[in-house]
Amino acid sequence: DADVTQTPRNRITKTGKRIMLECSQTKGHDRMYWYRQDPGLGLRLIYYSFDVKDINKGEISDGYSVSRQAQAKFSLSLESAIPNQTALYFCATRPGANTDTQYFGPGTRLTVL
Amino acid sequence: GEDVEQSLFLSVREGDSSVINCTYTDSSSTYLYWYKQEPGAGLQLLTYIFSNMDMKQDQRLTVLLNKKDKHLSLRIADTQTGDSAIYFCAEKAGANNLFFGTGTRLTVIP
Numbered sequence: 688d689a690d691v692t693q694t695p696r697n698r699i700t701k702t703g704k705r706i707m708l709e710c711s712q713t714k715g716h717d718r719m720y721w722y723r724q725d726p727g728l729g730l731r732l733i734y735y736s737f738d739v740k741d742i743n744k745g746e747i748s749d750g751y752s753v754s755r756q757a758q759a760k761f762s763l764s765l766e767s768a769i770p771n772q773t774a775l776y777f778c779a780t781r782p783g784a785n786t787d788t789q790y791f792g793p794g795t796r797l798t799v800l
Numbered sequence: 801g802e803d804v805e806q807s808l809f810l811s812v813r814e815g816d817s818s819v820i821n822c823t824y825t826d827s828s829s830t831y832l833y834w835y836k837q838e839p840g841a842g843l844q845l846l847t848y849i850f851s852n853m854d855m856k857q858d859q860r861l862t863v864l865l866n867k868k869d870k871h872l873s874l875r876i877a878d879t880q881t882g883d884s885a886i887y888f889c890a891e892k893a894g895a896n897n898l899f900f901g902t903g904t905r906l907t908v909i910p
Contacts, residue, residue, distance in 0.1 A: 691842070727808060729888060729902040777842055787831055787892050791842030
């Protein structure tokens with residue numbers, strides 16, 4: 688079974704729609720991250736969370752919001768999707784402060800028309 | 801801020817060695833990482849090197865670090881078709897996060 692799962696895996700939506708991407712983990716890690724991947728730009732950090740009460744903005748948080756509903760769940764929302772948010776979105780987890788290693792989910796491909 | 805640069809593409813023939821290069825800007829990085837992304841999948845940690853090391857070898861993988869030039873490389877010996885993927889270098893960004901490079905797409909030609 689996958690340790691970090693993302694739903695949906697693919698989504699096509701229209702400009703102006705609200706979209707939520709879900710991430711769940713069974714690794715018991717406190718730290719969770721949302722990234723987007725664009726060709727030629729690598730991964731860019733959107734938001735991260737160190738526990739249920741902790742939410743931090745990353746490099747490109749504008750247009751996004753997150754919710755850490757439980758230790759195991761971290762969701763990313765686009766309140767009003769726009770075409771330049773078309774990208775591959777990855778969730779990742781990290782055990783804690785003693786290691787920088789991150790464990791990635793399989794990704795969600797989002798297309799905004 | 802941090803800036804991590806990589807070439808976007810690399811093609812090699814099966815059996816040859818591949819060398820993927822990365823330059824970074826944060827001289828205080830304590831760890832530098834290589835992640836591999838196979839088609840349709842998330843990133844997986846491949847290997848890492850601590851900043852006080854010059855070289856680390858792990859089976860077919862050799863990581864070289866030149867701190868003076870802020871240059872990191874990943875050498876894959878005897879490259880196989882299964883090595884075709886996107887390879888990301890990453891440096892530790894501040895206390896808490898990783899900063900990823902643009903990724904290098906390695907294509908292995910049979």
